[in-house]
Amino acid sequence: MTGSVFFLHLAGAIALLLWATRMVKTGVERAYGDVLRIKLRSTMRNPLAAVATGAGLAIALQSSTAVTLLVGSFAGSGIVSGIAGQLAVRGAEIGSALVVRLLTFDLSLLVPICLAAGTTMFMATEKREWRQLGRIIVGIGLLILSLEMIGQASEPLRDSRLLPLVIDYFSSDPVTAFLLSAVLTWLFHSSIAAVLLLVTLASRGLIPPELGVVMVLGVNLGSSLIAPLLTRTSPAPVRVVPIGNLLMRGVGSIAVLALFLSFRPPVTLLGATGTDQIVNAHIAFNCLMLVAGIPLASLILKASEAFVRMSTKQEPEPELADVEPTILHDSALKTPHLALGNATREAMRICEIIEVMLARIFELYEAADQKGIDALARLDDRVDRRHARLKLYLARIDPAEMTEDDAQRCSELLGACVKLEQVGDIIVRNMLVHVRKKVQHKLEFTGEGWRELAAFHAAVLANARLAFNVLVSRDATTARQLVAEKDRLRDTEKDTARRHFARLREGSVRSVETSTIHLDTIRDLKQINSLLASIAYPVLEERGLLNNSRLRAAS
Structure with a gap:
């Protein structure tokens, strides 16, 4: 050899x-x-x-x-x-x-x-x-x-x-x-x-x-x-x-x-x-x-x-994207495809913040502190500001200069932007309230209940990443997978609710104490998943893969 x-x-x-x-x-x-x-x-x-x-x-x-x-x-x-x-x-x-x-x-x-x-x-x-x-x-x-x-x-x-x-x-x-x-x-x-x-x-x-x-x-x-x-x-x-x-x-x-x-x-x-x-x-x-x-x-x-401490710069680290220069340049408004490119990049920044929020909220469910709660609320404020800027930027693109594809992309980005803002609101206005209630009353989930919530949250987080990919790539295969995961998650929700009520019937004290938080969290996560899955609908509709808002069988 x-x-x-x-x-x-x-x-x-x-x-x-x-x-x-x-x-x-x-x-x-x-x-x-x-x-x-x-x-x-x-x-x-x-x-x-x-x-x-x-x-x-x-x-x-x-x-x-x-x-x-x-x-x-x-x-x-x-x-x-x-x-x-x-x-x-x-x-x-x-x-x-x-x-x-x-x-x-x-x-x-x-x-x-x-x-x-x-x-x-x-x-x-x-x-x-x-x-x-x-x-x-x-x-x-x-x-x-x-x-x-x-x-x-x-x-x-x-x-x-x-x-x-x-x-x-x-x-x-x-x-x-x-x-x-x-x-x-x-x-x-x-x-x-x-x-x-x-x-x-x-x-x-x-x-x-x-x-x-x-x-x-x-x-x-x-x-x-x-x-x-x-x-x-x-x-x-x-x-x-x-x-x-x-x-x-x-x-x-x-x-x-x-x-x-x-x-x-x-x-x-x-x-x-x-x-x-x-x-x-x-x-x-x-x-x-x-x-x-x-x-x-x-x-x-x-x-x-x-x-x-010695190897770290003493000045405070900037918050995510707070000091980044804006990419919504007014000079690109006269050229729709450039403006839409800028808008797509800004939408992805919002996606990054939403992903961080979705990951951090579950960490707070397990070990909440006031610093973490305040930080999450500030992230939602950032989403709101970026959402407002992006919405106004898209509205200022001259419709007369847009092709049919440009107009459709503009509509997709605007719809996705609204949905992402709604996801942020659900995390802060609903799920963060559950966190505060859990801390205030010193509640603990059962081992089985916590594993169910963790698995459900992990599935939603994985689907969120799919949705963000679809928003950029407009890939039909990924879009189909995202909508199929939505159907699977609906079945998972039913199984989770059934097991939870079984624990209630058995008289589990911790299940009774956390029942409202458990069910409301599952509902909120399901609503977030539905909003994110809907980002795939324009891609599937364009390719004729939707039938009465449901997936057609693959040909």
Whole structure:
């Protein structure tokens, strides 16, 4: 096998490993993301529970970085404390290491089972939850398959005359090997993928265990850099937990490397084989970071907060789009297609604000504070101002200069603008009232009721994003999907109401106390979904896909 063919096979196997890891991660996020977020928020008050929850989430999401970003956003919103966030991240690192341990077993028989079962599940139904579960299972199968492919692709290295020279160089220069593995991990954006690559190569005898331990420490350094770099432009509070993880795990990996090179402990203490030694070194390091991180949590939190303050500009950050120059230029009014382009861009700004409002209102349902409530009300004021400007701008376009298509687009934008303003009003005038009532009376939903609301809200938020895409792209396929989702959501509402009344009949105290808020919230979300779905009607009507306000069968 030539060198170019070898690298092609190895690159393909590594690409499949990264893709499979992403498939599992996104599948879990789409199917169970809201449930996992709720679980994380509800268990972060107890330090041990925070560690266990972080580990469980990392195993489910196949990524400690995803957990770090999630916990960082919660800490930034004040939902969890900085110390609890750090402990959850420590647990996530251990969970990520345990995933590596699991994947080192011989799981080759699972490949055809996972591929067959997952594909069948994905293609046999249109239910989102089952399709995402099928995606997860297929991802697991591809993940195991990619490890086999990496092993097969690396076989020619056994006979390579160049490899021993490269290994000897890195063995004599462990700092370079440490930094190289850190860079590779950052490029992979996955410590799981990086450690699995090292394990596969070590199982073929291509990497000596001592060098493998050094590179595992480099993997941990590289992994600790990912979240801080991804959040470097985020608000300061969101960056505290990722920076704290870098200070603890990144600095810890450098300290452990120095100790390892100074004392040269026998790696046989970590296991009998090279594979076990590398994996156990990864697990032992993250367990050590957890043990050391508990007493150092307060110190690390103060240091990370100080670092974030020093690296953040002191002037207050501008509110979303408040300082952006207007794009509704009067000079374009004489050229309708230019003016409509400007109006479309302004409408998308309104869509962005509505999406933020729709996401934040549900966060307030779970953990409300006056600052968050006031901020949401200000967003609605911004929507009202932009709606008024856009409406007047569209009215000033000269009708005599517009073609029939221009006139239709103008009507679409005006209708969408009105609907978006109505959505903002529902969020602030209805749902925000429910939030205040829930806080005032200290009400709590039942676990089942909250999961139903979370799932319903997630579906509406997903449909909102579809509607915003339709407004720009005018894509008929997306428009059909949006209206079909409206019908599906109507059936979901009926099932939700039926289950809620069943809990009322059973005499659930919390169901009785929150009944009005529960049903009114479902009604408000359904009304929002209907308003957003109606954005698709002009596109479908133009293509003859509507029949008495209902979708025609696809031809």
